[in-house]
Amino acid sequence: MSQNTVANKTKVEHSVHRDDIGAKTGMWLFLFTELLLFVGLILVYVVFRANYSHEFHEAAGHLNVKIGVINTLILVTSSLTIVISLAKMQRGNVETASDYLWITIGIGALFLMNKFVEWFEKISHDYYPGSAYLKTLPNGESIFYSLYYSLTGLHALHVIIGMTIMAFIIKQISDGKITPDNHVKLENNALYWHLVDVIWIILLPLFYLTN
Amino acid sequence: MKDQDSTVKNEHLIPYKIFVFVWLALIILTLITAGASTYFPGAFGIAVAIIITPIKAFLVLEIFMHLRYESKAFRYMFLVTIGIVAVFMALTLVDYTFR
Numbered sequence: 001m002s003q004n005t006v007a008n009k010t011k012v013e014h015s016v017h018r019d020d021i022g023a024k025t026g027m028w029l030f031l032f033t034e035l036l037l038f039v040g041l042i043l044v045y046v047v048f049r050a051n052y053s054h055e056f057h058e059a060a061g062h063l064n065v066k067i068g069v070i071n072t073l074i075l076v077t078s079s080l081t082i083v084i085s086l087a088k089m090q091r092g093n094v095e096t097a098s099d100y101l102w103i104t105i106g107i108g109a110l111f112l113m114n115k116f117v118e119w120f121e122k123i124s125h126d127y128y129p130g131s132a133y134l135k136t137l138p139n140g141e142s143i144f145y146s147l148y149y150s151l152t153g154l155h156a157l158h159v160i161i162g163m164t165i166m167a168f169i170i171k172q173i174s175d176g177k178i179t180p181d182n183h184v185k186l187e188n189n190a191l192y193w194h195l196v197d198v199i200w201i202i203l204l205p206l207f208y209l210t211n
Numbered sequence: 212m213k214d215q216d217s218t219v220k221n222e223h224l225i226p227y228k229i230f231v232f233v234w235l236a237l238i239i240l241t242l243i244t245a246g247a248s249t250y251f252p253g254a255f256g257i258a259v260a261i262i263i264t265p266i267k268a269f270l271v272l273e274i275f276m277h278l279r280y281e282s283k284a285f286r287y288m289f290l291v292t293i294g295i296v297a298v299f300m301a302l303t304l305v306d307y308t309f310r
Contacts, residue, residue: 021282028285032292039296043303050307069245073238080234083275090224194276201267204241205260209248 020184027188031195034158038199041154045147045206048140055140060210062127063148067118068208071111072200078107079197082166082190089173092180098173101166101186104193108163115156119149148207155203158196165189223280233274240267 049056085100122145126133129146169189172178178186244263248256273279278286 024281025285025288028288032288035292036296039299043299046300047303047307065245065249069241072241076234076237076241079237079271079275080230083230084227087225087227087230191276194271197275198268198271201264201271205244205248205257205264209244209256209260 023184027191041151048143052140055138056144059141059144063208065208068204071114072204074111075197075200078104079194082193086190089183098170101170105163105166108159162193162196233270
């Protein structure tokens with residue numbers, strides 16, 4: 001009898017303090033606003049591309065397709081490692097879940113490094129908004145590079161935010177605040193990271209595969 | 212302890228091989244898109260990208276983001292968002308075309 005009461009009490013406490021479905025719903029709603037943020041910029045891209053299709057084609061020819069594709073492979077792989085981290089947590093392997101988050105942070109850093117090399121190379125060749133060289137080219141090419149830096153820059157910012165949150169999640173796992181029984185924060189972090197992946201999947205053909 | 216077990220069991224434990232399979236599919240689809248745009252530039256390359264890109268996004272959403280295994284409400288929410296995006300796109304393009 002007394003055992004039953006204890007069991008019931010635990011159940012009640014759980015339902016009072018936690019609402020995992022609510023947490024996930026909130027995350028999805030936030031992700032939709034993120035998606036619309038990028039869609040707005042992509043719409044600008046679509047209209048300008050219709051206006052300056054030849055210039056966009058020329059400008060895209062200067063981007064390194066290999067780096068874009070390699071970065072896609074990198075980001076897709078990081079999506080796999082974070083989903084494995086969550087699966088490990090659900091199965092009770094807390095340590096391994098934490099390890100996979102570290103691996104994901106490492107792969108994210110690799111993505112950013114590639115991005116840095118790519119931007120550095122472009123900027124050193126005078127391909128940046130407002131550069132003297134771009135001003136000599138047709139207007140459409142300059143617009144292409146403005147959109148390229150805005151969209152990939154905004155995306156890189158999201159990658160940095162995702163990695164920062166992962167570091168906090170790792171800390172909370174080691175503090176015992178995220179457990180196999182209570183891991184919605186890890187799940188939401190993974191959702192965010194996957195959305196960053198989806199956005200990159202959409203950006204790849206827009207900028208790198210327009211030849 | 213018993214409570215903990217039941218919480219864990221209530222979740223859909225998706226086998227690892229499904230994740231690895233989706234990852235492989237994403238890698239292959241990326242390479243196909245890149246190959247098509249490099250070796251068949253122009254209309255064909257663009258057509259391949261237009262077909263394959265949504266498939267890749269769909270795979271990530273359905274499997275990695277668990278949309279397939281969640282309650283239907285999440286899927287409806289997602290469809291509403293896509294609907295809003297479609298309206299934005301359509302209105303902008305109509306404005307652009309007939310201005």
